[in-house]
Amino acid sequence: MWSPEQYERFKDERSLPFWDLVALVESQPRMRIVDLGCGTGELTRALHEKLGAVETLGIDNSASMLAEAPAATGLRFEAAAIESFEPDRPFDLVFSNAALHWVADHDALFRRLRNMIADGGQLAVQMPANEHHPSHRIAAEVAQEMGLQQRRSPVLPPERYAEMLHRLGFVRQHVRLQIYGHLLPSSEDVVEWVKGTLLTSYEHQHPRFIDRYREKLLAEIGRQKPYFYTYNRLLLWGSLAV
Numbered sequence: 001m002w003s004p005e006q007y008e009r010f011k012d013e014r015s016l017p018f019w020d021l022v023a024l025v026e027s028q029p030r031m032r033i034v035d036l037g038c039g040t041g042e043l044t045r046a047l048h049e050k051l052g053a054v055e056t057l058g059i060d061n062s063a064s065m066l067a068e069a070p071a072a073t074g075l076r077f078e079a080a081a082i083e084s085f086e087p088d089r090p091f092d093l094v095f096s097n098a099a100l101h102w103v104a105d106h107d108a109l110f111r112r113l114r115n116m117i118a119d120g121g122q123l124a125v126q127m128p129a130n131e132h133h134p135s136h137r138i139a140a141e142v143a144q145e146m147g148l149q150q151r152r153s154p155v156l157p158p159e160r161y162a163e164m165l166h167r168l169g170f171v172r173q174h175v176r177l178q179i180y181g182h183l184l185p186s187s188e189d190v191v192e193w194v195k196g197t198l199l200t201s202y203e204h205q206h207p208r209f210i211d212r213y214r215e216k217l218l219a220e221i222g223r224q225k226p227y228f229y230t231y232n233r234l235l236l237w238g239s240l241a242v
């Protein structure tokens with residue numbers, strides 16, 4: 001259901017939180033990195049190059065996204081689901097930008113991620129937390145109206161991740177909720193934005209989903225040109241003891 005073309009329509013806006021996440025990582029020599037839910041791999045390559053990593057593995061379960069994956073020395077990609085991915089040895093950095101909100105049960109997930117990290121290694125995760133915005137709430141409302149299965153975000157409140165990182169043995173941590181303001185050409189562009197991500201859960205389930213979603217969304221947020229779209233995101237970073 002993932003379309004690289006649709007997702008990349010807002011490439012510049014979507015790369016901002018990626019760079020904020022990269023800025024949290026402490027660069028070490030000869031790092032081995034995994035990027036979970038790497039998408040087209042373009043940002044995986046940027047991460048690999050920025051940190052001068054010796055080895056970076058990008059994993060994703062969408063063949064259409066991985067079809068775009070770039071090549072570079074030490075960079076490789078694998079088709080795999082985050083839920084069942086089993087590395088053969090630990091990484092110095094487990095990284096994930098805008099993907100873990102697609103994986104259920106974050107208590108279990110973060111326990112698994114911690115076990116993929118070598119001593120002294122780091123975890124860096126960015127996830128959308130925008131469920132209260134009309135862009136997300138209305139998608140759930142339309143799904144309910146049409147009798148479709150509703151997507152429930154597994155993302156927890158920020159403080160739960162702080163507690164979780166502490167419990168899992170991260171001796172240093174940084175957890176923050178950041179609000180990104182995106183100035184879109186018009187409020188209709190919100191539909192284009194979520195078509196590249198959230199609506200991938202719904203649009204195939206009903207032929208009129210997008211039309212109904214657009215109608216309800218514009219009735220609530222109005223037809224504005226430009227439109228200031230606020231998007232909450234959680235940024236998490238932790239480091240294990242050496």
Ligand SMILES: C[S@@+](CC[C@H](N)C(=O)[O-])C[C@H]1O[C@@H](n2cnc3c(N)ncnc32)[C@H](O)[C@@H]1O
Binds near residue numbers: 018060
């Ligand atoms: C919003 S895109 C982010 C891509 C990339 N990390 C970036 O920042 O541009 C989310 C990606 O997560 C992948 N994904 C979603 N659920 C997944 C899962 N359970 N296992 C592996 N990949 C998954 C999707 O295929 C998609 O490429």
